[in-house]
Structure formats: C-alpha cells, structure tokens
Amino acid sequence: MRVRVRLFGPLRDVAAKAEGWRELREGDCVGDLLASMRGEGGLPAEMLAASAVAVNQEYAERGRVLMDGDEVAILPPVSGGGCES
Amino acid sequence: MRVRVRLFGPLRDVAAKAEGWRELREGDCVGDLLASMRGEGGLPAEMLAASAVAVNQEYAERGRVLMDGDEVAILPPVSGGGCES
Amino acid sequence: MRVELVRERIDSAALLREIKVGADGAVCVFDGIVRDNTRGRRTLHLDYEAYEEMALKQMRELAEEAVVKFGVRDVAIVHRLGRLMVGETSVLIVVASAHRGAAFEACRWVIDTLKKTVPIWKKEQFVDGAVWADGEKFPEEIVGVGE
C-alpha cells in the first residue's frame, strides 16, 4: 500500500526530497513510517521529535494504522497568528 | 460661600430645579449639602443613597469640605459603555 | 492616547489604522454596540448623556492607567453621546501592545472600569416608553453619598 507524505515549513526546507508517495507494509502505523524515514537520514531527529503528524488533515497519534491512499503530513511546531507572543 | 450643584441622568429628570448655585456656611462638607437638599424634599432619598458625588470633576467623599466656587455634581449610577453587561 | 466624546458615528476602521505602529504585535478592540433589546423589550434607540468635562478627565486617566498597569503602548477610548440607533457603536476601545496578553487584559479592564466609573448615562427608548438604565453600582472606593 502507498501513502503520500507531505512536509511543511522548516521540515520541507531541509528534506523536500522526502515528500511524495511511499510504499508501506499492510498494518504499518505512523510510528513505522517515521522510523523508516528517520532511518534514511533525510529528516533531522530533533525536528521530528518536536513535530506532530496529521493523517488526512487530522492530528494523529504514532500508533495510528495507515491505510492505502492516506495523506500523512509531518508538521513542525506551528507559528501562525502574528508576532505577539 | 456658594457652590454650584449639578445633577445628571435620572436625577436631573426628577429634580432639575435643585440645580444651580446654593449658599452654604463656611466649613460645610458634601454631607451637609446633601442633608440640606434631602431636607428640601426635591431629591428622592433612594436615588441619593445610590449616587456618588464629584467636586470639581473628581469623586469626593461625604466628609470633603467645600470651598467657595466649587462645582458639586451628584451622579446616579453610571450606564455608559454599551449594552453588553 | 486618543480620548474623545463624539456626537457622530465612530469610525472604528480609522481608529484601528491610526493606532498601529511598527513595534506593535497585537491590537485588541472592544466595540460596544446598541442592542435591539434589553431583557427582551425591543429597543428603538438610546440617548447617551455625560458629565462631559469629568467623563473626559476620567477616560484620560483610564487610558493612562492602563498603559502603566498593563505595559501596553497605546490606548484609545471614544464614547459617543446623543441619540444612537440599534447596531451603532456607543464605545470603542483600542489597545495596541507588543504582546497579546497585555492587550486583552488592558482592553477588558478599560471597559469594565469605564462602565462603573465614567459619568455617562443611557436612556432607553422602547415602543412603550423611555427609561434610564439602572446603571452599575459604584465601586467602594467611590464613596456613595448615602453610606
């Protein structure tokens, strides 16, 4: 089965090549996908650790089992809303 | 000595005649002025009890001694600012 | 610090535009509007009157105190007097600040304090008559004459 990986913000700047469709085994979860991406070395571990994951535009936990066609977005800490923090 | 009495909002509606310059004795305080006005019967006691007093545009206590030429305003509870309470 | 009593419509957009400078990150606005009803009775219009000299003085003090108390950069307070129709702005408070927390807190404090202390009164015209609003009980530090 295949899922589509999307990266945003600082993560895409450092790892744009990691975007796109990837083959997974049936039953693989979010954590499995991340482990394999981390193994390839394209995504800095510290950035991954601070990031959240969304599956089909909803935040998802690491244990979430992926399905064929899912869109998996890896989201570094967000910074919308202005400059007034 | 003389002070100028001003009324506002609902108080003026019921007692406009009580406005204007009034003779007081030297040393009279806000409380004395109010007592004499209450005595004349023009100002409803319940409205006076809920009101604040300002002398020369600053809130003042009952014990505040009045001076010749002072402007004494009797202010019913205020209701500015909109309709969102 | 722009502090005004006005008799014409309040131009919220102009006030917002005017107040911003480069150092601001946040602007919080409170827009108090004439509602179409008070406890279910249909309002036709409102008339606001003020002890103008004192109200302006108090509003200026509020703006200055908000800057000191909350560390915001600028505060504008504009209150309208005279006859207002449903949907019109009776008071506009604009607070500009580097930080949003201070902007919200200052804005809230200004409207809460204004409603209790600034000498402005509202008469409500209903279909069946006009009445003065009850008003807010004065805070203890403003000693009531009957106490």
Next chain:
Amino acid sequence: MRVELVRERIDSAALLREIKVGADGAVCVFDGIVRDNTRGRRTLHLDYEAYEEMALKQMRELAEEAVVKFGVRDVAIVHRLGRLMVGETSVLIVVASAHRGAAFEACRWVIDTLKKTVPIWKKEQFVDGAVWADGEKFPEEIVGVGE
C-alpha cells in the same frame, strides 16, 4: 462563521461591519500585526505558509467550538498567507456576542489555540538572513511523534 485564508490585505473594517447584528451588544477583535522586530532584530518582512486544507478545517473547528464553549453568537477568523510587510495584519479574529465577558474570553481562546494548533508557519526575513520562527510547542493532546 467566516473562516478564510487569504493572500491579499485583510479588511478589518469590512469584517467588523459584516459581523454585527442587532442582538449583539459586544464585539471583541484581535488584530495580529507584523512587528518591526523579533527580540531586537529588525524584521524586513514575513512569509507565511500553511497546510491549507488542514488549517482551514482547524480554523472552522475553532470557530464552531468557540460558539459552543463561550456562548457567543458569531466568530470570524481570517489568516493571511504569503509575504507580509511590517504593520500589516497577519490574523484577524472577530467575536460578536450579547455579552462582553464571553466575547473577550472567546477571542482570547481562539488566538491562543490557533497559535498552538493551526498548521501555519512563519519565516522571518531579517537584514542578515531568513529563519523559520521556532513555533509553539504542541499541546499534549496532539501527540508529538518523538514521544
């Protein structure tokens, strides 16, 4: 409930005008502005990008949740994307309510939650280079992948 991501200037006045209806007594607005500096470094401009489909979904959920949670009548959330200059509005939140307390609380909650959860990112251009903002740590209910 107007929820939008836009690439042109945000027209605060139009949004304010649009949202008011007769039953409202209070409107609270939060206007987030591009500051001229970040921790003292002079900002030239900002670029905002978003995971647009998800950001819109999240913003819609925020607006709906604010109405339920605080009992306000209407909420508008508009965020700008692309390049913004100093002094321009990056986000505008407008809350209309019968009561001011709810308006303030809902408005504050929306901006606080948006900043932690809506997938939008900001790159700051300084005279000596561009960097992505650090961003807000995700809340615990949004489980980080490394945890």
